Amino acid sequence: EAAVTQSPRNKVAVTGGKVTLSCNQTNNHNNMYWYRQDTGHGLRLIHYSYGAGSTEKGDIPDGYKASRPSQENFSLILELATPSQTSVYFCASGDWDKNTEVFFGKGTRLTVV
């Protein structure tokens, strides 16, 4: 099974501060994703990537940036964190061209105070 590792697992941030969530995958998957999970909403796609150097907006990109500096790493950046961004964030990876499954990390619980 694909290994997707997120860091940190828990984070408390101050309103207006910058937050970076990191994700690493070791299965050479082209596609990587950032989702947030809130009660009653399931998982909603924030940003995704087709490969190193590419980032695409998902369904709820406002207030977030993403960076894919390498095949293995995909970061989610909150330049000016707000309390509404308090959530659990999940990273995932897969390879659409190879019909692989999409696997998730264990999540990062972010609290913005």
Next chain:
Amino acid sequence: QQQVRQSPQSLTVWEGETAILNCSYEDSTFNYFPWYQQFPGEGPALLISIRSVSDKKEDGRFTIFFNKREKKLSLHITDSQPGDSATYFCAAGSFNKLTFGAGTRLAVCP
């Protein structure tokens, strides 16, 4: 507009019964449908998936039934066990993206 809908929101069954979780979608370009199982405090774990060229996929006690014409699918969990108590998410995928439903919370009573 919710593209992937799940029902019921919550479901309780007795141990040994079959749990049926439903999912429907709107976008006809969706061609890949994974189901994820999530326990509290953990990430979603892939349970079983189906592609739109098939109408049934079975893996042990878990079976997906897929109706492309009606844009509906269901997950059947036979011989339900208390350890199956979790939230189940239906997802639909196309063009490198996965869209999730809001989930069904399943409780299996011993």
